[in-house]
Amino acid sequence: MSDDSQENLSLHIMELRQEHRDLDQAIERLSQDPGVDQLQLRRLKKRRLMLKDAITRLESRLIPDLDA
Template sequence: MTEIDEQEILKQHLAELKTEHRDMDLAIDALINSGNYNSLQLQRLKKRKLILKDQIFRTESALLPDIIA
């Protein structure tokens, strides 16, 4: 696999992560606005959202070229 192929796979994965993160945000808002939820449910969604944010950060870091300081 070439470096270009790896970059494209990372970009596709990043787009998927960002979409899932955005969907999670919408799900959290909808749950809060419904008023019919328990705190454990909300806590699990928020934890998943934080995990996604971390994965997005790591994927973006992998896409950045190495810069020699």
């Protein structure tokens, strides 16, 4: 993987992590509200999980392949 694509990938991962943290905070705030829309909360949690999965996949691409 070239340095440019590795940098772009790292930058994208950082952006996804920031979005994940923002969702964490939003979910925490909404969870404390007794009148929260449960459907909205579930959608946010699902989005957060999708972000976590995407981050994991992208991080695994940064690990160099080892020749046996």
